[in-house]
Amino acid sequence: MVLWPVVALVGFLVLTGLVIAMGTSTTARYEREQRAAAPSTTRASAGEPVGARAV
Helix, strand or coil: CCCHHHHHHHHHHHHHHHHHHHHHHHHHHHHHHHHHHHHCCCCCCCCCCCCCCCC
């Protein structure tokens, strides 16, 4: 009598975990591709160091 609700709950949890795992790996791959395609804007591209003052 209690077996089928337990089977349904375990199946739901397994499928939820599968969806989360697939989404996590896909998101990580997407972010890697975006970082590789985008130019680096965080580094200083000028010849002077960050925080240097003009004299």
